[in-house]
Amino acid sequence: MNTNKHVEQENVTAPNRQNWGLIRRILAYVAPYKTTFILGLFFLLLSTATTLAIPYLASQFADITTIPAVEQTTYLQRVGLLMLGVLVLQGIFSYFRIVLFTIVSEKSMADLRRDIYNKIISLALPFFEERRIGELTSRITADVTQLQTAISINLAEILRQVATIIAGIVIILMTSFRLTLVMLATFPVGILAAVFFGKYIRKLSRQTQDALADSNIIVEESLQSIQAVKAYTNEWYEAKRYKNSLDHFVAIAIQTSRYRGLFVSFLITVVFGGIILVLWFGANYVKDGMMTIGELLRFILYTGFIGGSVAGTADLFSNLQKAMGAAEKVFGILDEKPEVQHLTQQHFPPINGNIDYQNVVFHYPTRPDLAILKGISLHIEQGKKVALVGASGAGKSTIVQLLMGFYRPTSGSISIDNRSITDYDLTALRQNIGIVPQDVVLFGGTIAENIRYGKPDATNEAVIAAARQANAYDFIMGFPQGMETMVGERGIKLSGGQRQRIAIARALLKNPNILILDEATSSLDSESESLVQAALEQLMHNRTTIIIAHRLATVRNADQIYVIDQGQIAEQGTHEQLLQHHEGIYHNLIKLQFEHA
């Protein structure tokens, strides 16, 4: 929290120029709907004008005493009917104002949400490792909602209030100049208060938002791993964590409300103090014959309107300030540099697949002090099979993640076909690599959609063929809905081995020149494993393949085996060559596995 406070301080003292920049960026999202927006503004003005006409007409009732007795009945009738007519018009105008502004805000904010999402998914992996997922989703949900409220309600309301204030002042000036001066004398006090409190309220409300986001993250994270929570019977722990976080949020929210409360009540006191003053002076003017009762009534009614609008505007401004806080965060994400530039499907020429690692040293961005790879050099010829073996945590998965371009090596270089991978378009690079990862996560959707993820334009026949080759077809057809079975969050749960076979089918369908199998057969029983192994052999044929496996039976046929130990290549050679080293790690691994079998 301390670090948070520090950030707040910086933001509060940030120049106002930044706010204008934000406003311009928000308006850029409204711009495509400006016709609707301007029409909305038009109705806003009309509805404000009609609202303001009502007290004017009401005060005319009071001036009945100034009308000759014979005309009084028609006079009252005329004023009454006029008021009813204005009321009906006011209703119609308000309807259109609300609907039009909602159309603009919903559409423009959907555009903004789409842009944020597109930006987020195009960012590089380190971005996601430095942030919590809950934090990112709240950018799209809560923060954008706040902006939306600002555009659809706050902005329109402020315009309405300002129009009311201006028109009100013009009307009271015309009614009584001297009384207006009395009324306006109370204004500077209110404005000073707004400047003074506004600063604190903005700072606190930003902290409130952050605190709420923090507690939402706890909900999200614990629900995502609800199985783990239950397995460890840690419901009490999560409950406590959430309670503490909520308490913190409530404490800040209440503190914010203290300032807001002080601000609003102070303002109301000033405004009503002003009205009392006006009433006092006004009654004296009526007594001295300088005003009619109707004029005083009109003056008081409009002063009330103006006062209400001033108080309302202050509250609206603090809401707008909140929205500015949200906008700052939202545009912060939009300003991140994307990893992938194009979000459309493109086809690049295939890569042959001669892979070369030269002295690659790597630190994960989240742990810059710890070298995970300490000078890896390896060469994989086109179409050959290379296996990486070694203890858990040795750095095997990291080696292939660098090949995918998920991260950049800290030093050293990786090249494919004699060209550094940093020179490749990332889309082109990844299109040529198929990966069956260590833990397969399926997307919410059908099995067919999940297989087709490797090649969105594949035919049904190709999908079925891939499923057959991956030895997945039989279990898929065992489900009543077959290929159309829903999997993922709301669908059925597949076993680890079943998910792996779906991933193999996905890679088969993609048909890449470089294939990465990270423990691709780890979740399969012996029988499925030999069947999938056969499919994999076929898949690996004529492709550059990197196999990562703990079960050494699966790497025996590799052209070259690299034994990775604590981020370094400890041994390399074919299965037979490595077995010659009786003191070697590989020999030891084989011996251990043999003993366990």
Ligand SMILES: Nc1ncnc2c1ncn2[C@@H]1O[C@H](COP(=O)(O)OP(=O)(O)OP(=O)(O)O)[C@@H](O)[C@H]1O
């Ligand atoms: N995203 C990450 N951020 C920070 N550190 C990481 C990240 N991924 C892995 N590591 C660390 O890097 C080291 C190597 O991890 P890696 O996943 O490459 O091991 P591995 O050889 O594939 O192990 P296993 O056989 O268990 O899959 C580990 O110490 C791990 O803690």
Ligand SMILES: [Mg+2]
């Ligand atoms: Mg791994």
